[in-house]
Amino acid sequence: MDPRRIDCDVLVVGGGIAGLMAAMNAAEHGARVIVAEKAHARRSGSGATGNDHFFCYIPEVHGDDMSVIVREVLDSMIGGFHDTPLTVKFLEQSFDRAKDWDQWGINMRPTGTWAFIGHAFPGRPRIWLKYAGSDQKEVLTKQASKRGVRTINFLPITDVIVEDGEVVGAIGIHVRKEEPELTLIRAKSVVLGTGTANRLYPAASPGFMFNTAFCSACTGAAQAMAYRAGAKLVNMEFPNMHAGPKYFARAGKATWIGVVTDPGGRPVGPFVEKPTKELGDITADVWNSLFADMHKSGRGPAYMDCRETAESDLEYMMWGMKEEGNTALIEYMEAANIDLRKNRVEFMQYTPHLIGRGVEIDLNGESSIKGLYAAGDPVGNFRADIAGAAVWGWIAGGNAAIRARKVRSVGNAEDSPLVAERTRQFSEILSRKNGATWQEANFALQQIMSDYAGMDVRSETLLKAGLKYLRDLRRNALDTLRADNAHTLMRAVETLDLIDCGEAIFITALERRETRGPHTRSDFPFSNPLLGNKFLTVRKENGGAITEWRDKLK
Amino acid sequence: MPPVINEATCTGCGICAHICPTDVFNRGPRGAIPLVRYPDECWHCNACLIDCPELQFGAIELRIPLPLMLLHVGAEFDAVGYPAPRDGVTSTASPLGQAQPGQAARSATPEAVARGDGLRWHRLPRVGQRRSPDDATIPLRPTKVNGEKGEVHHGSETH
Ligand SMILES: Cc1cc2nc3c(=O)[nH]c(=O)nc-3n(C[C@H](O)[C@H](O)[C@H](O)COP(=O)(O)OP(=O)(O)OC[C@H]3O[C@@H](n4cnc5c(N)ncnc54)[C@H](O)[C@@H]3O)c2cc1C
Numbered sequence A: 001m002d003p004r005r006i007d008c009d010v011l012v013v014g015g016g017i018a019g020l021m022a023a024m025n026a027a028e029h030g031a032r033v034i035v036a037e038k039a040h041a042r043r044s045g046s047g048a049t050g051n052d053h054f055f056c057y058i059p060e061v062h063g064d065d066m067s068v069i070v071r072e073v074l075d076s077m078i079g080g081f082h083d084t085p086l087t088v089k090f091l092e093q094s095f096d097r098a099k100d101w102d103q104w105g106i107n108m109r110p111t112g113t114w115a116f117i118g119h120a121f122p123g124r125p126r127i128w129l130k131y132a133g134s135d136q137k138e139v140l141t142k143q144a145s146k147r148g149v150r151t152i153n154f155l156p157i158t159d160v161i162v163e164d165g166e167v168v169g170a171i172g173i174h175v176r177k178e179e180p181e182l183t184l185i186r187a188k189s190v191v192l193g194t195g196t197a198n199r200l201y202p203a204a205s206p207g208f209m210f211n212t213a214f215c216s217a218c219t220g221a222a223q224a225m226a227y228r229a230g231a232k233l234v235n236m237e238f239p240n241m242h243a244g245p246k247y248f249a250r251a252g253k254a255t256w257i258g259v260v261t262d263p264g265g266r267p268v269g270p271f272v273e274k275p276t277k278e279l280g281d282i283t284a285d286v287w288n289s290l291f292a293d294m295h296k297s298g299r300g301p302a303y304m305d306c307r308e309t310a311e312s313d314l315e316y317m318m319w320g321m322k323e324e325g326n327t328a329l330i331e332y333m334e335a336a337n338i339d340l341r342k343n344r345v346e347f348m349q350y351t352p353h354l355i356g357r358g359v360e361i362d363l364n365g366e367s368s369i370k371g372l373y374a375a376g377d378p379v380g381n382f383r384a385d386i387a388g389a390a391v392w393g394w395i396a397g398g399n400a401a402i403r404a405r406k407v408r409s410v411g412n413a414e415d416s417p418l419v420a421e422r423t424r425q426f427s428e429i430l431s432r433k434n435g436a437t438w439q440e441a442n443f444a445l446q447q448i449m450s451d452y453a454g455m456d457v458r459s460e461t462l463l464k465a466g467l468k469y470l471r472d473l474r475r476n477a478l479d480t481l482r483a484d485n486a487h488t489l490m491r492a493v494e495t496l497d498l499i500d501c502g503e504a505i506f507i508t509a510l511e512r513r514e515t516r517g518p519h520t521r522s523d524f525p526f527s528n529p530l531l532g533n534k535f536l537t538v539r540k541e542n543g544g545a546i547t548e549w550r551d552k553l554k
Numbered sequence B: 001m002p003p004v005i006n007e008a009t010c011t012g013c014g015i016c017a018h019i020c021p022t023d024v025f026n027r028g029p030r031g032a033i034p035l036v037r038y039p040d041e042c043w044h045c046n047a048c049l050i051d052c053p054e055l056q057f058g059a060i061e062l063r064i065p066l067p068l069m070l071l072h073v074g075a076e077f078d079a080v081g082y083p084a085p086r087d088g089v090t091s092t093a094s095p096l097g098q099a100q101p102g103q104a105a106r107s108a109t110p111e112a113v114a115r116g117d118g119l120r121w122h123r124l125p126r127v128g129q130r131r132s133p134d135d136a137t138i139p140l141r142p143t144k145v146n147g148e149k150g151e152v153h154h155g156s157e158t159h
């Protein structure tokens, strides 16, 4: 494998929502920008077929006192993992991005006005703008190319190259054709926007590894690359779990307008009895493990119950599902004669994935490595899904371009020993005649993650054993993985990335000696008030991992 | 498995194979009918159907595997919380379209598909053709048509 070379000012890794927004703003700052996208940016990532709620602060709707909305965010399920200054900066710019999207042709006002509908507690301010995003990626990719952004599709990035604490480039494998092509990109700044980490824990149904709520091609590349490069990851010890239809993993629970009911049809939570589009049932947002708890206690199953929902609200809900990209679900229900006026659909809690757990960024969107930025789902100290990706992608891209202007020449990425090492590793994987498939390695990882760093129980002895097994798995995988073409090599590399994410989870879960939220330590079954306002970071130095505590920024 | 291509109506335009987020298809030479090469890696996102220019002629469909079937209950389950005596099963899932007693089959017949019944949520609306469930109460702003239906932008590729 002899690498192909490309030069640019700003390399954006991932052509998802954050990546495209970063690329556009970098281009507007005059940078030569390349987006390296693993799939095809027009339909890649978790926003591929749409979204319908955009987290946003609009003074004319919410009033001029933004602190009310800041509090609403911090009180919500995602707020506990925020550095508040990032929340504030996000809210300040969120309406500008919504207006951009609106102007570019994404339907941000499907009802004619800026409407905040659903996804809220009774009597509290609403912060989710209802929009119609089914063609958002088509619009964003067009806007990016209009600004001169060059997108290279089918180019998954495997590593960022860092020299003397600064980013100088990246390595990728072009997978468009049957034969993989190693690609070396020299860049002055790199923005990581590779989405969540799926396939780390077992999927919603056994054997169907790609049955995940978020895009199953998003496999923690940003977290893994940043970690290997020495950047800090934060909040990795906290599992994040979504809920949705049982066995058919889909994001977008908030779009359902129904009440969660028990087998006898009684509402499980206190918030609503007759759901409306203004107020769906928010019980499962507050009681995150509702579906698992109901099931384990024997009181389940628990259902999404839309039978009391008015016909017009049901139609509205189906339209919302279409706009958020859940058309496969709609079609399935139609084919299977599932009529939500009569039928209740069982829900479940899915296994954890990494969203809002990962790269620590500062107010510029920069990581602890100079020139290395991150935005969207793989950021560890902020999270607001689609809007978070849009706003922080934009911020990170602008700052990446400003930095690139100050760096005089691109460094010599090709001289990095990492290039030689990865070339050797990939060639070995490709030339083995016998050996492990990537699926074996991925399933092996999932069983270790769920049994030793799971959601139900964690303890020092279990975590230590799990970390040992995980490292054995990495060694065995490196020694035996085989791939016969570009596609399977890409999957093998994804699996290795996931193993690195797993390592960071084990190390931080060991260090947080308390129970907090979904991080359940049986040997420390209490929350330690001294750790309540502390964030835990992990980074690599000289091959070892270093954990550090710091105060959460107020 | 998941996406199924109908060779009689697929024109081999290659769009599905290019845009799939999880690289399920083999991207062959231009004009070739794509091969569903990695069916186990389908995310069931429907993008390949949404973007297929020949969808109305049934060029591609998505088959949801049995383990992903939606577990649901109907009237026999109400109030008591367990199945009616003679039923004996707790789920009435019927993934491929046999109507349940008391329910009208809404979309599964070929005639219905030809009429477009049951396709109303997503098959038609694309850029420039937005629809809301109730155009009278949810006025949509007019939008421009951005380019040809199903166009893939090879322009920004490196090669
Ligand atoms: C069905 C569904 C409904 C949702 N609804 C909502 C909603 O209503 N509101 C909301 O706020 N959020 C919603 N979300 C979540 C939202 O889509 C994500 O939070 C958002 O897309 C995050 O943007 P991102 O840029 O971080 O990641 P993504 O948009 O997922 O983009 C990541 C990109 O990186 C690419 N990539 C991955 N690895 C590599 C690599 N190694 N090299 C190069 N490229 C790589 C991927 O292919 C992808 O294009 C929903 C998600 C789903 C699945």
Ligand code: SF4
Binding pocket: B002, B003, B019, B020, B021, B022, B023, B024, B041, B042, B043, B044, B045, B046, B047, B048, B049, B062
């Ligand atoms: S449904 Fe989505 S993941 Fe599956 S083949 Fe089609 S585009 Fe690919």
Ligand code: SF4
Binding pocket: B005, B009, B010, B011, B012, B013, B014, B015, B016, B017, B033, B034, B048, B051, B052, B053, B054, B055, B059, B060
């Ligand atoms: S998009 Fe449709 S017509 Fe084009 S290759 Fe795929 S199935 Fe065939």
